[in-house]
Amino acid sequence: MIACAAGEVEYLRFDRLGQEAAVSHAVFTRRGGVSAAPFASLNASISTGDEPAAVHENRHRMAAVLGLPLISTRPVHDDTVVVVRPEGTGHAWVDRLRATDADAMITDASGFGLFWAFADCVPILLYDPRHHAIALAHGGWRGTARAIAAKTVRAMSATFATKPADLLAGIAPAIGDCCYRASDAMLERFHANDEAWASACFTERPADAPGNDGPGTYLDLRAANRRQLLAAGLRPECIEMAEICTGCRRDLFYSHRMERGRTGRFGVAIGQAS
Ligand SMILES: [Zn+2]
Incomplete structure (x- = not known):
């Protein structure tokens, strides 16, 4: 990935995706915002207990980097994929979308950025350059165990005639094994879902192995989602x-698990300019 900065805001971009002129994307770090500890500083989520005014300013800064307004559904750690279609001239469709439960958004519309806030779950960005379609998926362990990445690709194929071999994908920072x-x-x-089990990445670690969370079974969520995309x-x-x-x-980033819940969320966005 490539490190970028806009004013104080520090963010990363994927190499290959960043070469596509028609699509804008950013994986924001926690640097360059106005939130105070333990949310310092570019926290993207009000659900954390942070000051709403600070989060509002942070999101304003992130939208400015993307050059597009940011829209979201409500992620609920499930496997629902929603097709985002702007309706009418007002903001009613944006408000309806915000109240919609879904963990993947796909669209071939332009003029806004698909956006979510993350802290350990896997952000998955997809772009179909042939059909000018994009996706953002939220791969927490529950969504990954329901094959959310593979379902998002299938939804793009069904909706936009996307050929998976055309897709460019970015798997952003997330909790490692x-x-x-x-x-x-x-x-x-994972075992209850054949597709997720086939792509699962569990490793056993003995008591004397190096690592910072003790012996046991470890899960590599990023690798599991990568395998789902390949499959x-x-x-x-x-x-x-x-x-x-x-x-x-x-x-650089927020970690819900390692900061024991007292932390913020970093923003991830992808969109197409009108
Ligand atoms: Zn780690």
């Missing part, structure tokens, strides 16, 4: 994965 010990419930959920038909050279663990790099 270094910091993510899996519970029995996680293993069971869905994406070409390996078209998937760029950030080798950054949010748990290890709390100077």
